[in-house]
Structure formats: C-alpha cells, structure tokens
Amino acid sequence: xxRIGPIASAGAVSVLLLLAFLAAATTASAKATLEPIAxxxxxxxxxxxxxxxxxxxxxxxxxxxxVSSPELATPQxxxxxxxxxxxxxxxxxxxxxxxxxxxxxAAFGKPVALPDxxxxxxxxxxxxxxxxxxxxxxxxxxxxxxxxxxDCQTRTLAPIIMPGGGIEQGTQNRxxxxxxxxxxxxxxxxTQNGTAMSIGRLTKNGDxxxxxxxxxxxxxxxLGTDSAAWRAQAPYFELKNFTADGKSVLYSSMYDADNFDxxxxxxxxxxxxxxxKGIDWEEDVSTSPDDGAYxxxxxxxxxxxxxxxxxxxxxxxxxxxxxxxxRYELNAVNRKCLLEPWLMNSRGERGTYFxxxxxxxxxxxWDNRTLGQWSPDGTKLLMWQARGDDDGTPERPGxxxxxxxxxxxxxKRKNAGNATPTPxxxxxxxxxxxxxxxxxxxxxxxxxxxxxxVTMQGNAFGGSWSVQYTDYSDDGDSFLNGTESTSxxxxxxxxxxxxxLTLSGKHSGHLNADLVFARGENNSGAQVSGTVSQRLDKRxxxxxxxxxxxxxxxxxxRVKASSPRKGNRVRVLVTGKVPVDSAxxxxxxxxxxxxxxxxxxxxxxxxxxxxxAGRKVSAAAAGFTGAKARVPRPARR
Numbered sequence: 001x002x003r004i005g006p007i008a009s010a011g012a013v014s015v016l017l018l019l020a021f022l023a024a025a026t027t028a029s030a031k032a033t034l035e036p037i038a039x040x041x042x043x044x045x046x047x048x049x050x051x052x053x054x055x056x057x058x059x060x061x062x063x064x065x066x067v068s069s070p071e072l073a074t075p076q077x078x079x080x081x082x083x084x085x086x087x088x089x090x091x092x093x094x095x096x097x098x099x100x101x102x103x104x105x106a107a108f109g110k111p112v113a114l115p116d117x118x119x120x121x122x123x124x125x126x127x128x129x130x131x132x133x134x135x136x137x138x139x140x141x142x143x144x145x146x147x148x149x150x151d152c153q154t155r156t157l158a159p160i161i162m163p164g165g166g167i168e169q170g171t172q173n174r175x176x177x178x179x180x181x182x183x184x185x186x187x188x189x190x191t192q193n194g195t196a197m198s199i200g201r202l203t204k205n206g207d208x209x210x211x212x213x214x215x216x217x218x219x220x221x222x223l224g225t226d227s228a229a230w231r232a233q234a235p236y237f238e239l240k241n242f243t244a245d246g247k248s249v250l251y252s253s254m255y256d257a258d259n260f261d262x263x264x265x266x267x268x269x270x271x272x273x274x275x276x277k278g279i280d281w282e283e284d285v286s287t288s289p290d291d292g293a294y295x296x297x298x299x300x301x302x303x304x305x306x307x308x309x310x311x312x313x314x315x316x317x318x319x320x321x322x323x324x325x326x327r328y329e330l331n332a333v334n335r336k337c338l339l340e341p342w343l344m345n346s347r348g349e350r351g352t353y354f355x356x357x358x359x360x361x362x363x364x365x366w367d368n369r370t371l372g373q374w375s376p377d378g379t380k381l382l383m384w385q386a387r388g389d390d391d392g393t394p395e396r397p398g399x400x401x402x403x404x405x406x407x408x409x410x411x412k413r414k415n416a417g418n419a420t421p422t423p424x425x426x427x428x429x430x431x432x433x434x435x436x437x438x439x440x441x442x443x444x445x446x447x448x449x450x451x452x453x454v455t456m457q458g459n460a461f462g463g464s465w466s467v468q469y470t471d472y473s474d475d476g477d478s479f480l481n482g483t484e485s486t487s488x489x490x491x492x493x494x495x496x497x498x499x500x501l502t503l504s505g506k507h508s509g510h511l512n513a514d515l516v517f518a519r520g521e522n523n524s525g526a527q528v529s530g531t532v533s534q535r536l537d538k539r540x541x542x543x544x545x546x547x548x549x550x551x552x553x554x555x556x557x558r559v560k561a562s563s564p565r566k567g568n569r570v571r572v573l574v575t576g577k578v579p580v581d582s583a584x585x586x587x588x589x590x591x592x593x594x595x596x597x598x599x600x601x602x603x604x605x606x607x608x609x610x611x612x613a614g615r616k617v618s619a620a621a622a623g624f625t626g627a628k629a630r631v632p633r634p635a636r637r
Contacts, residue, residue, distance in 0.1 A: 031583060031586065032347070032355075033345075033587065033603065033604075033605060034356050034555070034576040034578065034585050034586070034588070035343075035356075035409075035588050035589055035621075036408060036587075036589055036590065036621040036622035036623055036624070037356070037358055037359075037405070037623040038405040038406075038407065038622035038623065039358065039402060039403075039404045039405075039622075039623065040402065040403045040404070040405070041362070041385070041402055042083055042084035042400055042401040042402065042403065043083070043400075044394075044397040044399075044400055045080075045085050045086070046394065047069055047394050048067055048069045048394060048397065049070065049392040049393050049394055049398055049399075050066075050067070050068040050392045050397050050399030050400070051065045051066070051067050051068075051080070051084055051384070051397075051399060051400060051401050052068075052075075052109075052369070052384045052400075052401070053065060053110050053371065053384060054111075054373070054382050054401050055111050055112055055113050055373050055382070056374075056375055056376060056382055057079065057113050057149055058113060058116075058117045058376060059117065059376075060375055060376040060377055061081075061082060062080065062081065062082070062149075063080045063081075063082065063401065064077055064078070064090070064113055064120060064149065065077070065078060065080060065084075065087075065111070066107075066108060066109045066110075068391065068392065068398070068399070069394065070393075070394065072092075073105060074106065074107040075107040075109060076089050076090075076091045076092050076108055077090050077091040077108045077109075077120065077122060077143070078090060078091075079149055079150055079152070082403070084401050090120070090145055090149060090155055091108045091143060091157070094108075094143070094155060094156075094157040096108075096124050096141075096157065098141070098157055098158070098159055098207075099139045099141045099157070099159040099160075100139065100159060100166065101139045101166040101167070101168075102124040102125060102137075103125060103137075106125050107125065108122050108124060108143075109122070109124075109125075110122065110176070111143075112176075112177065112178045113149065114142075114178060114182040115180065115181060115182045118145055118146065118147075118148055118149060119143065119144050119145070119182070120142065120143040120145075120149065121141075121142055121160075121178045121185070122143055123140055124139045124141060125138060125139055134491050134492055135167060135492070136167075136172070137166045137167040137168075137172070138166075138173045138174055138176070139162075139166065139173075140159075140160040140162070140173070140176045140185075140187075141157050141158060141159045141160055141209075142157070142160065142209055143155060143157055144156045144158065158204070158207055158208050158209055159208050159209070160185060160202070160208075160211065161209065161210050161211070162211070163211055163214055163429060164189055164191065170191060171189055171190070172189070172190040172191075173187050173188075173190075174188040174189075174238070175187060175188055175238065175239060177239065177240070177242060178202075178242070179199075179242045179246045179420040180245070180420070181246050181419050181420050182202070183201060183202060183419070183420055184199050184200065184202065184242070184246075184420045185199065185201075185202045185209075185211055186199040186242060186249060187199075187239060188237065188238045190460070191434065191460065192436065192460050193433060193434025193435070193436045193437045194237075194434035194435050194436045194437075194460055195236055196218055196237070196434060197217040197218055197237050197238070197239040197249070198215065198216050198429055199214070199239075199249065199423070200212060200213060200215075200429075201213045201422075213422060213428075214429040215422070215423050215426035215428060216426055216427055216428075216429055217239070217249055217251070217265055217423065218233065218432070218434075219232035219272070220233065220432060223438070225442075225443055225444055225445045226444075226445070227314065227445060227446055227452075227474055228447065230314065230454075231255060231315065231316075231474075234314075234316050234317075234318065234319065234435050235253045235254045235315040235319065235322070236253065236254070236260075236318070236319050236323060237251060237252070237253045238251060238252045239251050240262070240283075240284055240285050241284065241285060241286050241287075242420065243287045244286075244287045244288060244289045244291055244374065244418075245287075245291055246267075246418050246421075247267055247418070247420070247421065248264045248265060248266050249264065249265050249267060250262060250263070250264050250275075250285050250286075250287070251264070252282055252283070254315050254318070255274065255315070256312040256313060256315065257309065257312075257314065257316075257318040257322070258305065258308040258309035258318060258321070258322055259279055259309040259312075260281050260282055260305075260322070260326075261274060261276045261277060261282050262274075262275040262276045262282045262285050262294075262296060262348075263275060267421050267423040268421050268423075269425065270423065270425040273348075275294065275296075275348035276296070276298070276348060276349040276354075277349050277350075278300065278349055279305050279306050279309050280298050280299045280300045280305055281298065281299040281304055281305050281329055281338050282296060282297070282298050282299075283297040283338065283370050284297045284370035284371050284372065285297065286372060286373060286374055287374070288374050288378045288409075288412075289374060289377065289378040289412045290412050292345065293343060293344065293346060294343075294344045294345075294346065294348070295341055295342075295343060295358070295372045295373075295374065296343075296344050296355070297342070297368070297370045297372065298340055298342050298354070299329075299337060299340070300340065300342060300354050301340065301357075302337040302338070302545070302549050302552075303545060304329060304334070304337055304545045306534065306539075306541045307532060307534065307541050307542075307543070307544055310511075310534040310535070310539065310541055311501065311503055311510065311535065312503075312507075313469075313480060313484070313501060314444075316444065316452060316454050316467050317454065317456070317465035317466065317467050317484065317486060319435070319465075320460065320465065320486055320495055321486045321495060321497055324488075324495045324517040324526050325517075327517070327520065327525050328517060328525065328527075328528055331520050331525025331526060334545070334547060335367065335369075336367040336388070337549035339367070339369055339370055340357055340360065340368055340552065341357070341358040341359065341368055341372050341381070341383055342354060343355045343356055343357075343381075352582050352583055353581060353583070353585075354580065355578075356555055356576075356578045357552050357555070357578065357579065358381060358383070358623075359383070359402060359404065360552035360553065360554060360555075360579070361551045361554060362402075362551075365387050365388065366385045366386070366387055366400075367385060367388065368383065368385055369384055369385060369399075377411035377412055377413070378406075378409055378411065379405065379406050379409050379410070380403055380404065380405055380406060381403070381404040382401065382402070382403055383402045383403075383404070384399060384400065384401050385399065385400055385402055386398060387399070405622075407589055408588050408589030436458075436459050436460050436463075437459075438456055439456050439457060439458075440455070441453065441454070441455045442454045442455075442456070446473045446474055447474040448473045448474060448476035449471055449472070449473045449479065450469065450470050450471035450472035450473055450479065450480070451469075451470055451471075452467050452468065452469050452470075453468045453470075454466070454467045455467075458488075460491065461490065461491045462488050462489055462490045463487075463488060464485070464486065464487040464488070465485065465486050465487075466483065466484065466485035466486075467483065467485070468482070469481050469482055469501065473505070477505050477506035477507070478506050478507045478508075479503070479504050479505045480501060480502075481502050481504070482499070482500045482501035482502050483498075483499070483500055483501070484497075484498070484513075485497075485498050485499070486498075492519060493518070494516060494517050494526075495516075495517045496515070496516050497513050497514075497516075497532075498514055498515075499513040507536060507537055508535075508536075508537060509535045509536040509537065510534070510535050511532075511533075511534050512531075512534075513532040514530045514531050514532070515530035515531070515532050516528070516529050516530050528544060532544075552579045553579050554623070554624070554625055555578040555579070555623060555625070556576065556577055556624055556627070557576050557587060557619050557621060557624045557626055557627040558574070558575050558577070558584060558619075559572060559573070559574050559592070559618070559627040559628065560572070560575075560629060561573075561594070561611070561617045561630070561631045561632065562631075562632075563613065563631070564611065564613055564631060564634070567610070568610055568611065569608055569609065569610055569611070570608070570609060570610075570615075570631050571606055571607070572592050572594065572608075572609060572617060573586070573605055573606050574587045574590040574592060574601050574605050574606075574627070576590075586601075586604055586605025586606070587601060587605050587619075587621055588601055588602065588603050589601060589621070590605070590619050590620065590621040591620045591621065592607050592617065592618070592619050593616075593617070593619075593620075594609045594610070594611035594615050594616075594617050594631065595611055595612075595615045595616070597609055597610060611631050612631065613632065614633060616629075616630055617629045617630060617631060
C-alpha cells in the first residue's frame, strides 16, 4: 500500500479533537448567552376569581396586585405574600370620585409601588387587562398608606391632576408610569396633534398631586425637507417605562411605517437608541436593576406584523393608520398572540438574536399579559396571565400571577443614589406642538436621492394623508416609487388605506393595499376588510394573521464533550436554541452531569469535569428540554 502521508498518533488526534472543541466553544461564547428560567404559576387564593397587574413592593417580599372576587363590586388592589396568598386590600372603601374624570365605582389597576413603601400610583377606570376605546378616560391617583403598604391601617386616595385635563378637554392620558425614585410621573398624551410622551415632577399640594416642570420627550424641531427630521417626528409614540436607574425612558415608536420598535432616550442628553429592529409588535418593556437585560413583551415568532410592515417605507403618513393597526392587533382575539415576554440582554436585538421566551407554554387557555416587573434584587420576574377575556370565578380564575426565577443571576443591591434627572434638552409641554399640527403639501428630500410629496389635512381625530414617492432613497441602495394614502372620517369610525408602492435596487418589492379598518364590537378593537399584498425580495405575504396561534416551541439544549485529557478531565459545552433564532447559543448555569458528578456551566456555557471515555453526559436547565451525549473515546491508530 502506498503511503500518502504520516498517520497521526492517538495523542495527536486527541489534541486535534480538543482544538476543534475549543474552537466551537469560542464561537459559541462570542454569541449572546442564554440562561435557565424557572417559571411558577401562582395559585389564586380561595374565594378570589383573579390576581392581575402585579408589582413588587420595595422590600422584595410582598406583591401588590389587582384582585377580583364575587364579594368585590369592582377590582381592588391588595398586598400579598410572594406566593400570592393572604391578600390584604389597600383600596377598599376609598372614594374614587376624588379623582377628576374617574367613573363612579371605578376599578383600581396597574399599581406601581413608590420607593418609600407607603404609596402606590394607581390607574382608575378600566378593569384589569381590559381594552379601552378611543373615548375611555384614563385617570390616576396616589394611594397613601400608614404606617406602610404592608400594614395599611389608614389609607387615603389623592388625585394626580393631569395638565391637559381628560377626554372632555380633548386629551387621553395613557399608560402612567413612575420613575424609580418616585419623583417623576410619565405618560402618553393622545391629542388632536398626535401623541406626546410627557413626564412631570410629582408634587403634593394639599389633598392632590400636581405635575410640575412637564417636559415632552418626543423628537422635535423644524421639519424642513430633511427626511431624518420627518422620520423622527411623524410616527406614533408611546412611553413605556423608566429604566431601573431612572436615567432613561423606554418607549415604542418606529423608523419604518408600522414597524413598532422599542427605543430608549437618555434624559440627561436626549440621545436615542433603537433596541429592537425586527418586523414584530413590541409592547411593554422594563430593565433589570443592573441595566444588563430587558424584559420585552413581543409578538416575535407569531408573524403578526409583516402584512402591514414587510416592505420598508418611511412613516410620513403612518400615524392614523398605525393607531388602527394597533386596535386590530390588540383586540380581544389577537392579543393572545402579541404579548409574549422575552428576556434579552442590554445590547438589544441584533441579527437573529432576541433573547429567549420566558414562558412560551403557559398552558391551555392562558395568555401572557403586560406589564412585567423585575424584583428589586434582579433575580426574579413578576408577570401575569389571563384566561382570554374571561373575568373568572373562584372555581375557575380568570387571571393569575407568574414568578420566573433566574438562578444564573446574583442578587444586586439597588443604588439608592439613582435620581431621575430633569431632561433640560426637552421642550416644555406648553411650547410643544405635535406633528399633526402641520397641514398642507410638503416636499421631503431623500437622504441619497429622490423625493416624497406629502399632503396632510386634518388631525388625529379625523383627516386625510397621502404621499407620492419619486425615486426616493435614504440609503442609496433601494429606491421607492408610487403612492400611499389614508382617510379617516373619525377616530371612532374607521380608516381606509390605499397603497401602490414599488421598491427596486438592492432590495425589491411591492406594497398594494385596499383595506378598510372599522370599529370593533363594544367600541373596542378593530375589524378589517379588503385586500393587501406585500413582497420584499423572496418573501410575499397577502393574508391577515390568523386569529389563533400555536404556542412557541420550548427552547432546547445541546451538549458536547471533549475527549478525556490529563487527569481524565473533559470539557463540556452546553448550547441552546430558541424559537425564531437559527443560532445555537451558550447556556450559562446549566447543570451538567458526567457519571455521578454534577457541575454548572460558566458564562461561556462550558465546564471542566472528571469523566472517562464512554461516560454518559447530560445537560439540564429550567425552561429548556434536556440533552444527552457521551464522552468520546480518543481516536486510535
């Protein structure tokens, strides 16, 4: 036999195998990591029909939540133990009529505990998790307990006086939030000129709280013909939260039409950062105490938004249309496919990475709902789920709380010195004018080529908007041509959407739409009729998303072991794969067993253990399906 080269020794082969293993480990470790998530669905106490919209108290040992029972005429707020048991009402017998605009017997909901452990910011009006029509008046107040929320022997309710009034004054005040230091109140104002993300300093004056030094966080300034200014100011905006350190605000908006993403703005500088970029609906979001991770609620994996946003186009006339897209996506049928909680690291969405789903399979009939809160020490997540829109009974509760334990995370002590700064760069509310105050015909120049002719008539409550693109391009690679228009007779009736757009160049596609959105049942949500088709490169969509959706697949593990080395030690790599992500990513704090020994993986998803050739290797991590392998034998001559 002719020899074609030297035969490697068994030792050399082992070295080569080890190098290959280390290369795989290095590649995996360069990726964002995954971690175990142990989910506990809390039992609703006997006699209660639901616990919902929870928040942690500052001590991290108690929860405040909206509770329902046959004995309560409307939902109330109660402080519970960590397992949801022993609810003690803190709002019973309070007179909600002291809050201007609150209906008689208003439901208490969406509590946010202030850091002094004595006060709650609350919303009054809607039942927990309920959708609201365009005429719903959102009102807010502060519940004050003495000596504390845990031991609430005496209680009072003080209104938060909103600077724009309420629905009767033409302002809807949506989604109130509190800064971590308890000094600033943030919310979204829906007015005829659009949405304004506002924050004001909470100041007690007698029996009420006023908002002082109110600033608007929307991008602002002259529009001119600059496409960047138009992209920045035209969209729908919704304030979502303060970051855990209080230095930034998280919000939802868009760069391309109908692609609702998460952004953050630094209150000190006004610098804006886009956190998500995929064609998904991004909802509520919160940051971990160390600012190292996001809890992001998203439609990722359910393909709800491509029919509206697949082919990218500027959001120049998107405001009114998107408000109806939102009503459609958040109606009672669709919302079950829209609010999946994901755990994502602080670098945000990039490539195929979006983190990992927290509770992708909550059980038959249960839907994830917002908000979600990090525990004060950053080791747990607090969420809630609903059984559709069922109010529930004590025998079959309609809402429950969920706690997700994060064993890979070490407890962090909150920095008591974190104070929310005044955004001095932001305009005063009194001087801010929303985008939809503009009326007439305008020319917008593409950053690289072409132009868009935009015509605007009316306001957010009713009007018509159109745009004609001529070789328009902001990147110089792809070019947009055609027309798009919307016409809304009334914010209460519906909107018509027509489009005939083409995209050419590096990316090609089209958008053809003849769609009518109409008011849904009970003045909530929206119904859609007509046709729409979108194509981007090789992908085409032409049907509205199904009203039902299958749960996301459970993340799964893969385990690989190297051949034994000196001292009979092997290196084990554990990776995981989650839905809608093609990459296998290292899993930290996974439990690895080799023979009778066990250990946990490090931040790179690896661990070194004793184990002879042929030994069984298993990997397990809460929230993942497990994996098995064997320690390979060294190659022989």
